[in-house]
Amino acid sequence: MEKKRIHIFDTTLRDGEQVPGCKLNTKEKIKIAKQLEYLGVDVIEAGFPTSSPGDYQSVQEICKSISKPIICALSRAVEKDIKIAGSALKYAKRSRIHTGIGTSDCHIRYKFNSTPEKIIERAIQAVKYAKKFVEDVEFYAEDAGRTNNDFLAKVCEAVIKYGATVINIPDTTGYCLPEEYGIKIKFLKENVKGIHNITLSTHCHNDLGLATANSLSGIINGAQQVECTINGIGERAGNTSLEEIVMIIKQNSHLNLFTNIKTKLISSISHLVSECTGMKVQANKAIVGMNAFSHSSGIHQDGIIKKRETYESINPEDVGIHNHSSIILTARSGRAALDYRYKKLGHFLNKNSLDLVYSIFLRYADKKKEISDQELKIILEEANNKGNNNKNRLQHIRRRINVV
Structure with missing residues (x-):
């Protein structure tokens, strides 16, 4: 049976940088981006261009410095955000806009004071507008972990119809158990028209220490991309750790999966990210902690x-x-x-x-x-x-x- 390739989407420079006190300047971001390219990641999420002029500049400069990976820029489902993201990506050899909106009842009711129908319409409009700037559009269904599966399937089907090439299923609050998250991915694979023509992605947070386990469950059940960070840094308790998910895949050949990551570079990039961000790696951290071996x-x-x-x-x-x-x-x-x-x-x-x-x-x-x-x-x-x-x-x- 032929092995299935899992794409590695690194968001160290975007979600990873959202840790309090973890501000990177443009020079540091370029340095890390180049090491991520050497490491072999498939996608580098370079930033959130509309958030600040500095982030916009960093995304632009990374685009000029990187050749092989896709360079991705985040946006909300807002035309201004999407336009700025498209502009920041203009020098990229390969570009992607990552846009989306919250889909859980909690987000729809309290964050947007909206309705499910209006959320689907906003999702469609965001994807349609992003397609004016790039061909490769990734849609994120924020808080998908707590979103009803039937409604989530409707959102996914709608954005695929209007050109989304990647669908991201974030467990935004680290809420899911691995079995639940795997069932969610499997449900989408079996119930969304056109799902086999796009890339389905995991994006798991570590609030309950389950980010890597959930990502693994996601790819076992059909996801083809994992969104992760070096050293597992990120919002609150962090994201799926790149080194963990990559080494799990490498060490467990029975999974019949592989990545293009050059694993012998993991230790050096872990030290680089720790040095640049000021985020020390805990001693007992899997793979890269000083006590790991x-x-x-x-x-x-x-x-x-x-x-x-x-x-x-x-x-x-x-x-x-x-x-x-x-x-x-x-x-x-x-x-x-x-x-x-x-x-x-x-x-x-x-x-x-x-x-x-x-x-x-x-x-x-x-x-x-x-x-x-x-x-x-x-x-x-x-x-x-x-x-x-x-x-x-x-x-x-x-x-x-x-x-x-």
């Missing part, structure tokens, strides 16, 4: 040393981490890990020496969070001097490691 438990360390796959489903080199798995020495580490780290430093200990060093190591490790290479050398020095019973010398050594 670190091991401190003695049982795990022993397994990793014997065969990496015992406690890692991903090879660190596959995401661009070249110093391999990290064996972190703590009070929970065993002899195997200690011996491994000493060998890395060029010290090969016999069993008796290792037992002596390990007893000293544990005394220090109980008082410190982590033992460094420099401290390992000091521990070895103490072990070598222990037989001499030189109390002054041992006291000096312990002070060097801040353990008395």
